Amino acid sequence: MQLPVSRRSALGGLFGGLALSLTLTAGGALWPLSAAHAQFRVEISGVGATQIPIAIGKFRDEARSPQPVSAIIKADLERSGLFKSLDASADRLDEVGRPPLSDWRSKGADALLAGSVTPLADGRFDIRYHLWDVLKAQDMGGLSLVVPAGDLRQAAHRIADEVYEKLTGDKGVFATRIAYVSKVGRQHTLVIADSDGEGTQAALTSAQPIISPAWSPDGRQLAYVSFEGGKAVVVVQDVSSGRRRVVAGFKGTNSAPAWSPDGRQLVVTLSRDGGSQLYVINVDGEGLRRLTQSAAIDTEATWSPDGGTVFFVSDRGGGPQIYRVPASGGSATRVTFSGSYNISPAISPDGRYMAYIGQVDGGAYRVHLMDLSGGSVKVLTDTRDDESPSFAPNSKQIIYASRAQGRDVLMTTSLDGRIKAKLTTPQADVREPVWGPQLNPSRR
Amino acid sequence: MTQARQTSRLFALSLMASAALLLGGCGSSVKLDDKAGSGAAPISDATRPGGSGYGANNNTVPSTNVAPVVVAPSDNAGADIGLARVIYFDFDSNVVKEEFRGAIEGHAKRLTAAKGKKVVIEGHTDERGGREYNLALGQRRAEAVQKSLTLLGVSGEQIEAVSFGEERPAVQGSNEEAWAKNRRAEIKDR
Numbered sequence: 254m255q256l257p258v259s260r261r262s263a264l265g266g267l268f269g270g271l272a273l274s275l276t277l278t279a280g281g282a283l284w285p286l287s288a289a290h291a292q293f294r295v296e297i298s299g300v301g302a303t304q305i306p307i308a309i310g311k312f313r314d315e316a317r318s319p320q321p322v323s324a325i326i327k328a329d330l331e332r333s334g335l336f337k338s339l340d341a342s343a344d345r346l347d348e349v350g351r352p353p354l355s356d357w358r359s360k361g362a363d364a365l366l367a368g369s370v371t372p373l374a375d376g377r378f379d380i381r382y383h384l385w386d387v388l389k390a391q392d393m394g395g396l397s398l399v400v401p402a403g404d405l406r407q408a409a410h411r412i413a414d415e416v417y418e419k420l421t422g423d424k425g426v427f428a429t430r431i432a433y434v435s436k437v438g439r440q441h442t443l444v445i446a447d448s449d450g451e452g453t454q455a456a457l458t459s460a461q462p463i464i465s466p467a468w469s470p471d472g473r474q475l476a477y478v479s480f481e482g483g484k485a486v487v488v489v490q491d492v493s494s495g496r497r498r499v500v501a502g503f504k505g506t507n508s509a510p511a512w513s514p515d516g517r518q519l520v521v522t523l524s525r526d527g528g529s530q531l532y533v534i535n536v537d538g539e540g541l542r543r544l545t546q547s548a549a550i551d552t553e554a555t556w557s558p559d560g561g562t563v564f565f566v567s568d569r570g571g572g573p574q575i576y577r578v579p580a581s582g583g584s585a586t587r588v589t590f591s592g593s594y595n596i597s598p599a600i601s602p603d604g605r606y607m608a609y610i611g612q613v614d615g616g617a618y619r620v621h622l623m624d625l626s627g628g629s630v631k632v633l634t635d636t637r638d639d640e641s642p643s644f645a646p647n648s649k650q651i652i653y654a655s656r657a658q659g660r661d662v663l664m665t666t667s668l669d670g671r672i673k674a675k676l677t678t679p680q681a682d683v684r685e686p687v688w689g690p691q692l693n694p695s696r697r
Numbered sequence: 698m699t700q701a702r703q704t705s706r707l708f709a710l711s712l713m714a715s716a717a718l719l720l721g722g723c724g725s726s727v728k729l730d731d732k733a734g735s736g737a738a739p740i741s742d743a744t745r746p747g748g749s750g751y752g753a754n755n756n757t758v759p760s761t762n763v764a765p766v767v768v769a770p771s772d773n774a775g776a777d778i779g780l781a782r783v784i785y786f787d788f789d790s791n792v793v794k795e796e797f798r799g800a801i802e803g804h805a806k807r808l809t810a811a812k813g814k815k816v817v818i819e820g821h822t823d824e825r826g827g828r829e830y831n832l833a834l835g836q837r838r839a840e841a842v843q844k845s846l847t848l849l850g851v852s853g854e855q856i857e858a859v860s861f862g863e864e865r866p867a868v869q870g871s872n873e874e875a876w877a878k879n880r881r882a883e884i885k886d887r
Contacts, residue, residue, distance in 0.1 A: 462864035464828050483817070484859035485832065506836050506860045509829045522833065524858070527840065529833035550833040566830060573830050596827040610827060618826075640827060685828075 293450025297332055299672045304337040305420055308362040310346035313369035318378055319402050322370055322409040328449060329413035329427040334672030348383035354390050362387045364420055377401050382412045384419055393419050406452055407692060426645040431652060432466045432475055433663060433686040443477060450676045456492060465509055468689040469516050476510035476519060487521050489536060500538050511555045520544065520554040520563055531565055544582060557600050564588065564598045564607065575609055591630060597641055601648040608642040608651050620653050622668060633670035643687045654684040780804060784842055786880040791837040793845050804884055805849035812852065815887040818842045820860040823876035828862055835860030842882045
């Protein structure tokens, strides 16, 4: 299957003859993964300083729907470390009518969640919830959604997001997706999963390595580096259609794609002019512009959320450190000063923090968090082999790759490092996680 | 080794040179075969007389038949010519060490003598450190070997330097021995 190559990246004719054959289904790119890839096990460690006790009832008629929606919501809220759920399944609760709130107050609940899932004649489901403030004996509102069966999980996540926001004040990230690379034997798969690790789908399967996936800001596309042609090239793939094209396939190595906040450009690392340098390129492959000019390695660029700055890794000072440069070009300023090896910067969507990997005394690679306003740095983990941190869209959590018991696993952490969750899958090594943007479930 | 196989192998060696040229063309046009780890041409399984190893009774094939077998270019190709194709590096270094000077000179001689010949130099690192930074370090190693060749008169047009970073280790393992074998650059014919 000939991969379409945008004209610019075929410069020098070096890429013209590339023939690619990858296993993609005809009608669309995503298909469910075999059992080897599915079934993440989630282990939570640590809890918040305070946990909100919430009574969650089974949603009326949820046994008649394909998804255990109240269990999904309960797992989401508990995974955040900020909630402690009380089992309300004994009560016959739904979103209609007033539940016995004083009963629940005496059982220690601060809030109560009830709902229903009703199958409709056209095969879709009407899912509704209602949230009650038990302490104040107040109605906190609810929502009704009509979704096809395949979107029930995301609808449950969306309800969990609403409950989370109503009770904590922060936006939830349960109705989001992550992408990561899974390696089983010699097979590499670019996987998309729900934020709880369920619903895994393979976006790309290859016998050659896949690295550095990056979500477009609207969550519709993934950029990544593929070695399928015998060297590293940057590919952009439309998630729902599977259509893909090479955006950077110049002479040498093409890697480390990162999207501009407006989704129109990528910053990439190219060796076309010697060494590894940063370039900005339009997503259609046109408009190549060199961003850094050094005799060193400049790589792993990432855009600030306001689009004005690019953070990147450079070893121009000896070892790899993180620098910043105006997105329009100019001179670079160093950002990291402690430690001799600092890489993989990620900027929080609210622009306040930078997560990165720093090597500490003793050689361990750990997730660090820098407050960008003051420069203070905190180490968030105590593991040895952390890689590729990525922020959740609400800027409150970081997902990263690590090693546990000899396996590559995914981890999430709160920004204070106190609440962590480990996602493991039995047969595969998983790495390079990236957190996608907030979803609109009706669009998926 | 059977007679048929010996004949096939000689034939294969002479085919290999022309196969390398055929596989060339535009710089990085390597046909992808999902099952071939190295990205080189798949081996075409021609029918073999005598049915050795193929389970088929080929009694109808004349005994003088020679089945051409194309062997994919590999590290062994270097061994046949007597030239090392893998250059190893010290930790955190892209310096081409003295012990590889002979190999570099040999490749330079071979490439300056045949201007149409092309090679790709693939740089690698051991597994320690970040993937993208290691990709860039591997690129540095490939370019160091490239520079050694161009300094000896090889044209840049004949060489493409690429990197696999830590993604394609030669040896699995998390110890000094494995790491040393993975810090390398490989010179492959196109």
